[in-house]
Amino acid sequence: DTEVTQTPKHLVMGMTNKKSLKCEQHMGHRAMYWYKQKAKKPPELMFVYSYEKLSINESVPSRFSPECPNSSLLNLHLHALQPEDSALYLCASSQEHSYEQYFGPGTRLTVT
Amino acid sequence: QKEVEQNSGPLSVPEGAIASLNCTYSDRGSQSFFWYRQYSGKSPELIMSIYSNGDKEDGRFTAQLNKASQYVSLLIRDSQPSDSATYLCAVYNAGNNRKLIWGLGTSLAVNP
Numbered sequence: 001d002t003e004v005t006q007t008p009k010h011l012v013m014g015m016t017n018k019k020s021l022k023c024e025q026h027m028g029h030r031a032m033y034w035y036k037q038k039a040k041k042p043p044e045l046m047f048v049y050s051y052e053k054l055s056i057n058e059s060v061p062s063r064f065s066p067e068c069p070n071s072s073l074l075n076l077h078l079h080a081l082q083p084e085d086s087a088l089y090l091c092a093s094s095q096e097h098s099y100e101q102y103f104g105p106g107t108r109l110t111v112t
Numbered sequence: 113q114k115e116v117e118q119n120s121g122p123l124s125v126p127e128g129a130i131a132s133l134n135c136t137y138s139d140r141g142s143q144s145f146f147w148y149r150q151y152s153g154k155s156p157e158l159i160m161s162i163y164s165n166g167d168k169e170d171g172r173f174t175a176q177l178n179k180a181s182q183y184v185s186l187l188i189r190d191s192q193p194s195d196s197a198t199y200l201c202a203v204y205n206a207g208n209n210r211k212l213i214w215g216l217g218t219s220l221a222v223n224p
Contacts, residue, residue, distance in 0.1 A: 043156065103148075
């Protein structure tokens, strides 16, 4: 199975809500990533997990909280978001030393 | 500032022609090079990776790497309307701790 899945596909949330994005991969990869992508821009790295440990946090605001429960799962907990956080949130995975990153379909997030 | 540059396009080619997409990078120590295809509203899809100088072919796609001149290109032979998408170039250097440096993408339109 060479697939990265993400749920939900779409999410609308108010600025006071708490929600979570979920990502799962079944490729045996040991690195997982969260990206944010705005229209007509490339993906912007947010977090990297390697062997279930957070290895990179690109100075992301604390209203975004990542979690890696095991090597196949990655969550992004959202709280008190701003309208400017509306974007496509992408999960990706790779073999630790491959660096070929494979993306999930993304979650389209709208903050109202 | 490490950079990856691509012509934004749009690049317009007739169906059946060869589409040529180019990417230059500033970090001479870059080691790995990737081409992603992204349809509007969808997530990036890895279509080619190249690590050493020369050409790499996969079906209708050929990636070309010239480290001395610091450029990487993607050729699409027998272009089809379904190839119409944005093509993102991404470059990796181990010194960036698994962080890809992305170009802004080239929009390709293949006209029937």
